[in-house]
Amino acid sequence: MHIPDGFVSGSVAGATSLASVIALFIASGRSQAALGMRRAPILGLTTAFIFAAQMINFPVAGGTSGHLLGGTLAAIVLGSPWAGMLSIATVLIIQAVLFADGGITALGANIFNMAIVGVWVGWVLTQTLQRLFGGSKGRLPLAAGIASGISVVVAAIACAIELGLSGTAPIAIALPAMTGVHILIGVGEGLITGGVLTYLITARPDLLPGEQEEFKGWLVPVVSIFLIAGVLSLFASAWPDGLERVAGNLGFINLAENVRISVPTPFADYSIQGLGTIGTSIAGLLGAAVCFAIAFGIAKVVKPNNA
Numbered sequence: 001m002h003i004p005d006g007f008v009s010g011s012v013a014g015a016t017s018l019a020s021v022i023a024l025f026i027a028s029g030r031s032q033a034a035l036g037m038r039r040a041p042i043l044g045l046t047t048a049f050i051f052a053a054q055m056i057n058f059p060v061a062g063g064t065s066g067h068l069l070g071g072t073l074a075a076i077v078l079g080s081p082w083a084g085m086l087s088i089a090t091v092l093i094i095q096a097v098l099f100a101d102g103g104i105t106a107l108g109a110n111i112f113n114m115a116i117v118g119v120w121v122g123w124v125l126t127q128t129l130q131r132l133f134g135g136s137k138g139r140l141p142l143a144a145g146i147a148s149g150i151s152v153v154v155a156a157i158a159c160a161i162e163l164g165l166s167g168t169a170p171i172a173i174a175l176p177a178m179t180g181v182h183i184l185i186g187v188g189e190g191l192i193t194g195g196v197l198t199y200l201i202t203a204r205p206d207l208l209p210g211e212q213e214e215f216k217g218w219l220v221p222v223v224s225i226f227l228i229a230g231v232l233s234l235f236a237s238a239w240p241d242g243l244e245r246v247a248g249n250l251g252f253i254n255l256a257e258n259v260r261i262s263v264p265t266p267f268a269d270y271s272i273q274g275l276g277t278i279g280t281s282i283a284g285l286l287g288a289a290v291c292f293a294i295a296f297g298i299a300k301v302v303k304p305n306n307a
Contacts, residue, residue, distance in 0.1 A: 007163060039078065041215070072084075073144070077209070079209025267283040
């Protein structure tokens with residue numbers, strides 16, 4: 001669902017950029033309670049994991065692929081939608097600047113859709129479903145899985161509205177097209193989110209908020225991130241993602257080719273020129289490392305004064 005340059009108008013890009021900047025400024029203050037010294041490494045690991053997981057496109061029906069958005073997962077693992085916003089926004093910024101994944105001019109719209117709408121819809125629905133399911137920790141993966149799937153669809157609806165307001169495609173056509181394909185992608189989002197949380201609850205509760213257990217170490221999380229970014233990413237589906245499929249079907253896919261933003265992207269398309277397959281692995285590993293470093297730095301900057 002990464003909007004490239006050329007898909008949204010200047011006014012829509014400007015409005016969503018302003019909204020995103022204000023929201024992230026607020027999030028940096030509201031995240032303090034969730035990002036003490038103990039949680040700083042968790043923000044880094046969560047952000048790196050989501051970056052790595054987003055490299056893996058999984059196939060859905062009709063020759064279309066999707067990938068994890070991760071907003072619901074980030075908010076739950078970090079115990080705060082505000083911190084979840086910072087995590088997803090960091091991933092999106094790194095993807096746009098270093099990997100040409102999502103347009104520079106559309107960065108505000110992408111942050112708005114995935115780091116704000118996606119995170120908050122997933123968080124609120126998870127809390128609501130948890131109460132309906134009785135509040136037990138064992139029901140959290142189910143609640144979060146359902147909520148995360150719905151959050152993908154709502155983020156897709158926001159994207160469709162932006163395309164309509166930009167004059168890129170009529171809302172009456174873009175809305176059902178985006179909603180339909182992202183319902184299928186949402187199923188994958190829900191399964192991944194539920195599966196990751198099931199693992200954390202049973203094997204690594206120290207990575208979840210509210211737990212008093214000592215941090216059990218870096219080895220398993222770091223190795224997992226490196227395997228996903230460096231190995232599993234090589235098996236990602238080559239089919240176009242949901243937005244690309246809709247753009248192709250509705251005839252506005254070429255708009256992205258008409259815009260040239262002179263920002264160097266050293267790892268465009270998650271590759272390194274001349275290195276072939278190994279270049280994808282190296283690019284993925286470097287991207288995950290950069291995401292971890294920046295997110296860890298953010299945690300240090302916004303931590304509470306008494307942390």
